[in-house]
Amino acid sequence: MNKYDFPKVDLHLHLDGSFRLETMFELAKERNIDLPANSLEGFRKWMDEHADAKDVNEYLEMFDVPTAVLQDKESLIRVTKELIEDIASQGERYAEIRFAPQLHVKKGLTQRDAIEAVLEGKRIGEQENPSIKIGIICCMMVFGPETVNWEANMETVTITHEYLDKGVVALDLAGAEGIVPLTNFKSLFDKARELNTPYICHAGDSQDWVTVKDAINMGAIRIGHGHHIYENPELCRLAAKKGIALEICPTSNIQCKTRLSFPMHPAYNLFKLGIPVTINTDNMVMAKTTLDQEYDHCINEMGFDYKDIIKLNINSFNVSFAPKEYKEAMIKELESLL
Numbered sequence: 403m404n405k406y407d408f409p410k411v412d413l414h415l416h417l418d419g420s421f422r423l424e425t426m427f428e429l430a431k432e433r434n435i436d437l438p439a440n441s442l443e444g445f446r447k448w449m450d451e452h453a454d455a456k457d458v459n460e461y462l463e464m465f466d467v468p469t470a471v472l473q474d475k476e477s478l479i480r481v482t483k484e485l486i487e488d489i490a491s492q493g494e495r496y497a498e499i500r501f502a503p504q505l506h507v508k509k510g511l512t513q514r515d516a517i518e519a520v521l522e523g524k525r526i527g528e529q530e531n532p533s534i535k536i537g538i539i540c541c542m543m544v545f546g547p548e549t550v551n552w553e554a555n556m557e558t559v560t561i562t563h564e565y566l567d568k569g570v571v572a573l574d575l576a577g578a579e580g581i582v583p584l585t586n587f588k589s590l591f592d593k594a595r596e597l598n599t600p601y602i603c604h605a606g607d608s609q610d611w612v613t614v615k616d617a618i619n620m621g622a623i624r625i626g627h628g629h630h631i632y633e634n635p636e637l638c639r640l641a642a643k644k645g646i647a648l649e650i651c652p653t654s655n656i657q658c659k660t661r662l663s664f665p666m667h668p669a670y671n672l673f674k675l676g677i678p679v680t681i682n683t684d685n686m687v688m689a690k691t692t693l694d695q696e697y698d699h700c701i702n703e704m705g706f707d708y709k710d711i712i713k714l715n716i717n718s719f720n721v722s723f724a725p726k727e728y729k730e731a732m733i734k735e736l737e738s739l740l
């Protein structure tokens with residue numbers, strides 16, 4: 403029996419950080435793409451070494467390999483399908499997988515093609531693993547000043563809207579934090595709001611609470627990471643009052659050095675303040691983690707108990723974009739275990 407044998411949710415899961423190493427190695431060889439190592443073991447070792455990054459931006463360099471490989475429909479379909487199979491086998495009942503369509507247009511695909519491929523992988527994955535449901539989140543990217551990829555981001559906004567109700571559930575902004583103020587991206591979110599597209603935003607991970615405040619002010623309903631909100635009690639109260647969820651990814655936060663250790667992570671205190679805290683993996687392969695391992699850290703080092711973990715999953719379902727009836731049934735099941 404699975405150690406955490408209840409409906410589990412991962413809301414913050416990047417496709418290009420959660421592949422099978424064997425698959426990525428094989429796909430790279432087939433496509434004649436240079437890898438940092440010539441053997442699978444060497445590739446694994448390289449990944450392990452880089453996972454212990456000095457900061458978020460060095461951590462992001464690890465994504466160069468999957469980004470170089472995932473440039474055709476076949477590879478996108480396969481990694482999506484396999485990820486769904488992997489998390490379903492770990493007892494997850496719902497997950498939101500995110501990816502940035504604009505990262506997959508280097509060899510002829512359009513953003514639309516990339517979304518179609520990921521949706522095809524989702525369709526096959528759900529069909530083969532009926533215990534799990536999946537939502538897809540499309541990420542806009544921050545590479546530098548907002549002008550660098552403004553058009554690509556705007557295209558992501560409009561295409562996300564086009565694919566809502568076809569398996570895409572929301573828009574996100576990911577990438578490097580702190581190069582320019584987050585508010586420089588405001589009109590992209592304004593456009594999403596105009597199109598009635600739900601959106602969330604990475605903030606307050608490597609940067610301080612100001613970015614969380616900016617994301618909330620721009621209308622984000624969930625914050626990717628966002629733990630630096632803890633340094634501003636007034637903002638914490640506001641997030642609790644408005645029900646702004648935090649997608650906490652403990653191992654990733656420690657790896658990126660945005661928190662010094664699991665015991666020093668404020669997730670439990672944020673949870674006790676009434677903020678809808680959720681626990682997620684971020685990048686299963688880069689962080690070498692699973693939801694169960696994150697829950698172990700929560701219980702052994704961060705102050706949560708077993709029932710808290712059930713409550714965290716209730717939070718996750720509540721703030722998820724899962725179909726209403728499914729969400730209600732899952733919450734009922736979780737509540738019966740409290």
Ligand SMILES: [Zn+2]
Nearest residue numbers: 576604626684
């Ligand atoms: Zn993320």
